[in-house]
Amino acid sequence: MNVHMPIPLMPTEEVVQVWMASMVPPMDLFMADAGLVARLGTDANVLIVPRAEFDVHPSYRDIRMANAYTYWTIDREAAFVLHASPGWVATLLPDVRRELLAYQVTIGRGSFSWRLIWKWIRYRLRL
Numbered sequence: 001m002n003v004h005m006p007i008p009l010m011p012t013e014e015v016v017q018v019w020m021a022s023m024v025p026p027m028d029l030f031m032a033d034a035g036l037v038a039r040l041g042t043d044a045n046v047l048i049v050p051r052a053e054f055d056v057h058p059s060y061r062d063i064r065m066a067n068a069y070t071y072w073t074i075d076r077e078a079a080f081v082l083h084a085s086p087g088w089v090a091t092l093l094p095d096v097r098r099e100l101l102a103y104q105v106t107i108g109r110g111s112f113s114w115r116l117i118w119k120w121i122r123y124r125l126r127l
Contacts, residue, residue, distance in 0.1 A: 028086055031078035031109050039096055041081075047083040053065055054081040075107040 011019070028041055034041075054060055060081075089097055 008036070028082075028084045028088060030082040030084060030089070031107050032080040032082050032100070032102060032103065034079055036100060036103060037080050040097070042083075045085075046088055047079045047090070049083055051076075051079050051081060061100075071079070078107045 031051075033042075040046065040048075049057070089100065092100065
């Protein structure tokens with residue numbers, strides 16, 4: 001065996017589910033500026049938290065959440081945090097959803113590669 005030869009690893013669905021249960025927080029967090037918050041309006045069905053309040057709130061200081069969302073990589077210009085139920089983003093109108101997700105990339109939310117995430121989604125959906 002060549003030491004430079006890649007070893008393909010494919011976790012089982014059960015392993016992926018265990019990883020998700022232990023590493024993925026039970027809510028979704030999105031960063032937003034005032035323009036996005038205005039577009040969402042008051043009936044957005046999401047908790048809108050000012051960034052200054054979010055930064056000091058003990059509920060968001062749990063080490064598992066901080067690691068999952070990699071807060072330290074997020075640009076300080078993000079004025080609000082949207083605390084949403086899982087799947088909430090899928091309920092948004094397509095143009096608002098695109099704007100929200102594009103904003104996440106712009107401000108550096110997370111340390112992951114969107115290219116890899118889309119690759120995984122296409123694989124899972126067999127696209």
